[in-house]
Amino acid sequence: MKHDSAHHFQEPILKYARTDFARLPVHFTVQEALNAIRQQGIGEKIVYFYVVAEDDRLVGVVPTRRLLTAPLEEKLQNIMITRMVVIPHTATVLEACEQFILHKFLAFPVVDERRRIVGMVDVQLFTGEIFDFTEREQAEDVFEMLGFRLNQVRDATPLRAFRYRFPWLMPTVLSGTLCALLAGAYELTLARSILLAFFLTLVLALGESVSIQSMTLAIQTLRATRPTWAWFGKALRREMTTALLLGLGCGILVSLIVWLWRGVLPAALVIGGSISLSLTGACFVGLGIPTLLHALRWDPKVAAGPLTLALADIFTLLCYFNLAALFL
Template structure:
């Protein structure tokens, strides 16, 4: 929904001043002739009927104007009970009327019932969509470890303080991956083919993990992450990860075998993709949920941290499985 301060603004600020007004003394035919001469704006929902001094007397829906006999007076076919918004009302009060009456537009009138503008339901849909877009952008930035609202207004030094701590998780994760690769240097030297697919395997792990984070954060918007919820989410994500891992692992294995005709390398690389996809999916569920339990903002904590841990798990699966398979089957 819209911010509370926005909803407290006067309704007149959002009104359209281009609205059709018909005199109550006219007949349907005369009214149609007048509309043809004066022209109307593109979107007309209701025609408002006024009497002396511009006082609102009724409203005439477009369908009724087009279907009633031409000789019928407007007074006889207009709707006299008109729900109007007072000029002193706020946008929030106007919104309540739209929800209550389900109309597409309301006239805004002063103390003497003279029309001062028309409020269209499109005002709310446009404002809500604009705010929803802002929320989506803020969610995107937060999964990267920053808040867009804070960064925009921050000085250079403040922006550094906000962003650098979360980048440390990436630095530490990358360092851990380098040390891990060093520990398996002998395996890498014997099977240089593993180096060719290292970027692909890491990229797949991060992509799957990012997808799981997005799904989990969206789910936590609607429900509190209890233990029962977490068990259900992990179970569902595990099944999904097995399917994703099987598809990605099988495809990558086929690519390796087609290229190098090495079934052991295909089994090793494809199998590591399968295992790393499962671990990345589960991390994408567990870390945001645990962050919420620990009173941390899951959007900020989950992004960099999950991706760093996913990289470490991916490399562990990649090199560990290769070393084991080559030791047993080579």
């Protein structure tokens, strides 16, 4: 049975929090802390000890190495770290994952609204129970990006596999045919500047790469976020700005290559400009197609890949040939 990943990552973090950790009073010395640890016992692979005030409020954390190497008469309040990153007890699994990614710590305390420690999550739990879940879906995600589900073709007969896989190749065939017709329509433009043909594959590849990157980011976000117009506008502004920077960088680089290789400045500017414009459009396609399919209640992972690549190729060629026709 396939897991609902969006539901999984929205589960409360308290479901995964551990309670086998030692609370150490802030007025303890290192010797008293070690004695308390022996009496309380600790769980496996504990790397941090949490220091609490009289009202059980978390006030610091002491790494194991620091506790073991400090003088026995030293107070915990003198060796503890007071600037801590904590996870609120209302956090979701996804929000906790973000903390591990951002801060690279081995464990985080979970605290309530009064900053009392109610649990602890460590990286072992995430790698053992949560990231394994993601890894189990990665293989299927790759196939779904291509247009079909892995469970449809696993152990299927060649004929059945053909029936599932062939329809999703049709967008590629149709878009490829349309691209060929577009190239034929601009045959005179290509004849005026043979350089356009040399860099056609590069321009298409860049557009496809950016569209797939944007599509992947959109699908991953849609798995854990309910899309709204506000979300789409914010994501679109961020992605379009990124795509514009990528387009300018790639466009300038390719323009320099064309100019240094052939010394034809107009063609170099047209090729570079079309790259800048097409990458921005490809970004919009990569973000918009999964969002639209999600709004229509279709599975964006299955349908987005072929459609995104097809539309990105068509838009890229339109930019490429129209700019060439105007300026060459």
